[in-house]
Amino acid sequence: MHYRLPHPGQGILSPAPAIYSSQPTTLPSAFSIMLPQDPTWHMDTGASSHLNFNASNLSTIFDKRLFPYVHLGDGKSIPITNTGHSIIPSHQRLLHLYNVLVTPNIIKNLIYVRQFTRDNNCTIEFDSFGFFVKDYLTRRILFRCDSLGDLYPVTKMSTSPIAFLSTSASMWHQYLGYPGDQVLCSLVSSRFISCNKVKTSHICHTCQLGKHVKLPIHSSDSIIEHHFDIVHSDLWTSPIISSSGFKYYC
Template identity: 70%
Template sequence: MFRRGILGVVPCGLPSAFSTMANRDPTWNMDTGASSHLNSHTSNLNIVYNKCLYPSVCVGDGKFIPVTNTGHSILPTLNHPLHLHNVLVTSNIIKNLISVRQFIRDNNCTVEFDAFGFSVKDFLTRHILLRCDSSGDLYPVTSPSPTPHALLSVSLSTWHQRLGYPEEEVLRSFVSRQFISCNKDKSSHVCHTCQLGKHVRLPFSSSNSIVSRSFEIVHSDIWTSPIVSSGGFKYYVLFLDHYSHYLWIYPLRAKSKMFQKFLHFRSYVNNQFKSDISAFQCDHEVSDPHWRDAMYDEYNALIKNGTWILVSKPPNVIGQYL
């Protein structure tokens, strides 16, 4: 039953002497090598059975010691009790042992050891259920160490930010199911991030621009899609005529193709409307003077080399009246 453990093996001639000891240490000790919980006396258990799951257990030196009873015990905590199932009772053991493997399976928790003690945490929420400090060679289960008040002062608004801004009903459900711990009253603070996320559009300043004909001012912007379309398009460049509010949308596979689409759009305006773009306003990379200068240099080179031609409306242009 044991691979190794913190066991004191009693010589064959002395089991009766150990059973007469009046002062037995009732302290439990965490043991990562024990395969079952072991206790030296039935008085340390909440429920005791006369039957034995196993007649004996094997200790670290290869010897077997007898098991007299089986029972259950409970470790009280500030949150909820932790259970010790199927504890084997044997008077030949000096230290009461908790099998860490059996303990975490029965209580759906984790046990984390450090140089100053150990912490028992809920497996799902990572909330500390029990903290025991230790300064010796073993990890005894002592009285729960007080948790700093700052760790307990968690409000719903704090959880709202930590969990990615869910609705209040979701947070209330987590609290009722003990997935999270909250001991502060509901905060009346309005979440600024949620308010911005619900805006249809961001506020913008009033424009003083006045136009009298189409294409006197054309506005442009590039939208990045969160997913790639079936045709491989991830970006979309928009051209909006300030006068008519007519919109053209060009799909792009890369942002570097924006200049080519601008040339297509300008050709389309010259060919279909017998007009030209007087002013071009944008918020993306074209506003960079270096990028804009390079774009005009390339455009002038096309004109100079005679490679510029007017084309008909591209088939992948979508027009929509706003």
């Protein structure tokens, strides 16, 4: 659905190109007859404001109208009865819908994508199966909604962000290639990763094997005349004895 809003103090904008001009039915009747009203929010890149058909769906109600009506794509207009704010909860933080226009003649509640991303400092990535809402700075997933139809409804959020949040520091330690505690603390403080589980005090066996102190390499006075006259190599201790009974390897 495409429409244009009048700006305060200005005349009504010229209507957008007709989309449903072939329908002879008057607009309010068409909206009330075609489909039942759906309380679900839908992402809409063509909208120019948030729209909701029922003021009771909003968290804050102004009891006033910012605009008298909105224009639809076929040149018709529908009245605005109220204005308010709403919120969308996510696993990370609340996402705000500011200045939602209430108009009883719509059948789908619409989220103006541009305003949503600007007000919440986030991005929206659409794909064939749904969309992601991500924090703009950290690229952290705020929520994911799957879509099986032609629209992008804000439905029951995927459980993947919950798993993302519940990752412990020890799991991040393994995922990121065994960095030290100082590096992990820096990533958490910079909000690149999130940890809900307190790190348990344990000794990382991999770090013991891979990060133990090596003997220093001393300078050599050897003089060679041809390549490979002298080969320098490290002697390592294997934690597991080989099938031939060897414990050391080069």
